[in-house]
Amino acid sequence: MLDDMLDYLEHIRERPVWQPIPDAVRGRFHGALPLAPSQLGAVHQEFLENILPYSNGNTHPGFLGWVHGGGNPAGMLAEMLAAGLNANLGGRDHAPIEVERQIVAWMRELFGFPQTASGLFVTGTSMANLIAAIIARDWALGFAARRSGVGASEKRLTAYASTAAHASLRRALDFCGLGSDALRLVSVDARHRMNLAALRNTIQSDRGAGYTPFLVIGTAGTTDTGAIDDLDGLAVIASEQRLWLHVDGAYGALGILAPEIAPRLSGIQAADSLAFDFHKWGQVPYDAGFLLVRDGELHRKAFESPAAYLEREKRGLAAGSPWPCDFGPDLSRGFRALKTWFTLKVHGLDALGASIARTCELARYLERRIVESSELELLAPVSLHIVCFRYKCADADRVNARIVIELQESGLAAPSSTRINGAFAIRAAITNHRTQATDIDALLDATLRIGRGLAPAAAEEQDLETVCHGTVYDE
Ligand SMILES: Cc1ncc(COP(=O)(O)O)c(C=O)c1O
Numbered sequence: 001m002l003d004d005m006l007d008y009l010e011h012i013r014e015r016p017v018w019q020p021i022p023d024a025v026r027g028r029f030h031g032a033l034p035l036a037p038s039q040l041g042a043v044h045q046e047f048l049e050n051i052l053p054y055s056n057g058n059t060h061p062g063f064l065g066w067v068h069g070g071g072n073p074a075g076m077l078a079e080m081l082a083a084g085l086n087a088n089l090g091g092r093d094h095a096p097i098e099v100e101r102q103i104v105a106w107m108r109e110l111f112g113f114p115q116t117a118s119g120l121f122v123t124g125t126s127m128a129n130l131i132a133a134i135i136a137r138d139w140a141l142g143f144a145a146r147r148s149g150v151g152a153s154e155k156r157l158t159a160y161a162s163t164a165a166h167a168s169l170r171r172a173l174d175f176c177g178l179g180s181d182a183l184r185l186v187s188v189d190a191r192h193r194m195n196l197a198a199l200r201n202t203i204q205s206d207r208g209a210g211y212t213p214f215l216v217i218g219t220a221g222t223t224d225t226g227a228i229d230d231l232d233g234l235a236v237i238a239s240e241q242r243l244w245l246h247v248d249g250a251y252g253a254l255g256i257l258a259p260e261i262a263p264r265l266s267g268i269q270a271a272d273s274l275a276f277d278f279h280k281w282g283q284v285p286y287d288a289g290f291l292l293v294r295d296g297e298l299h300r301k302a303f304e305s306p307a308a309y310l311e312r313e314k315r316g317l318a319a320g321s322p323w324p325c326d327f328g329p330d331l332s333r334g335f336r337a338l339k340t341w342f343t344l345k346v347h348g349l350d351a352l353g354a355s356i357a358r359t360c361e362l363a364r365y366l367e368r369r370i371v372e373s374s375e376l377e378l379l380a381p382v383s384l385h386i387v388c389f390r391y392k393c394a395d396a397d398r399v400n401a402r403i404v405i406e407l408q409e410s411g412l413a414a415p416s417s418t419r420i421n422g423a424f425a426i427r428a429a430i431t432n433h434r435t436q437a438t439d440i441d442a443l444l445d446a447t448l449r450i451g452r453g454l455a456p457a458a459a460e461e462q463d464l465e466t467v468c469h470g471t472v473y474d475e
Pocket of ligand 1: 066067123124125126127166168219221222223248249250251277289
């Protein structure tokens with residue numbers, strides 16, 4: 001199994017980035033309950049034939065969609081060790097928790113947080129954003145609200161993020177009982193960064209209408225375009241207005257490892273909480289989300305929940321309080337910290353920073369090639385490693401949506417899509433440390449080839465639709 005996976009990673013380029021699952025293969029996952037045992041080798045063979053070839057594709061250098069990290073072999077091996085130990089990191093006194101605490105200490109240092117800051121591994125930034133919203137809510141309402149519920153308070157809390165912020169924030173406000181409408185979406189400037197004057201105005205008009213603003217969320221690397229909000233400016237407003245400042249740095253926060261990106265994250269050190277993922281730009285295998293909270297005491301007060309069977313002691317296995325379960329909703333927790341610890345130690349932070357910088361260089365290369373091409377159009381400024389563009393033609397939304405699907409099905413490149421100012425965009429987020437300039441060339445060559453093939457047909461179809469529509473209308 002080990003050889004298979006190491007070979008898989010070594011020869012990943014020889015495979016399609018992604019391929020659709022044939023019906024017969026999909027059908028194999030509709031089997032009966034396995035009441036009788038099977039040979040380990042036979043199950044492994046099924047894995048090789050029916051699972052491995054039809055995976056997501058994000059280990060492949062041609063995978064450019066969404067924001068998916070590429071993983072790394074040291075992290076993969078650490079996952080095996082973690083599964084062998086089968087440690088439960090909800091609590092108790094054992095070395096795996098010290099590994100997690102080590103990473104919390106490293107992240108405090110990296111992001112300039114105080115010694116009193118707490119940290120926690122979670123599934124991903126969606127969960128870290130939710131936990132941060134809960135802490136901020138309890139801080140604003142008072143921790144008694146944990147018992148009485150949000151309905152017992154007369155305060156109508158409101159939070160603020162930009163229109164470019166991630167959808168997980170709306171869900172966080174919904175899940176923590178305030179309702180997604182409590183998240184006000186503030187307009188952005190031409191570089192897709194939150195407009196701070198509009199933020200001030202919105203806060204002021206909410207206060208005037210009897211609301212209680214409590215939370216402002218800056219994004220360090222927006223999902224669509226890679227924009228970084230003015231975190232210094234947000235810190236000033238949060239302090240003046242007495243708001244909790246949360247930073248969603250899902251992938252962008254680790255840009256702090258790249259000397260050319262770090263200055264643009266200035267202000268991140270002033271956040272009350274910071275959410276980010278090691279599984280994106282950090283290249284740790286999925287999943288490895290993380291939350292850092294400036295005031296660890298507030299963090300604990302929002303989540304601790306004593307129970308007789310979780311009694312703490314000064315000695316013995318039940319020592320070592322507070323436990324990670326006191327800082328989040330999970331009691332049973334896996335050893336995500338180990339693959340992160342291995343990845344950081346084996347590669348070193350400088351190398352991770354260099355790989356982040358390289359993905360941004362590749363994005364600038366892609367940007368240049370788009371700008372030089374008369375057939376392609378850049379749809380948003382390139383801030384970090386994300387490039388949004390389209391093939392220029394009539395009926396561009398429909399043609400470009402087809403281009404994305406055909407690129408993915410070709411196995412040559414797998415971008416995703418988004419909409420920029422209403423226009424359909426091919427979106428390349430170059431997150432994988434294995435991606436090279438030749439992968440960018442392959443994306444562009446295939447886009448042009450597919451676009452040229454589709455555009456005349458699309459124009460004809462559009463003409464036909466106009467004619468048909470015209471006929472019906474005339475009748
Ligand atoms: C800015 C931002 N926030 C939050 C998330 C959600 O992160 P996760 O998928 O790890 O939950 C993403 C995902 O790409 C993101 O880009």
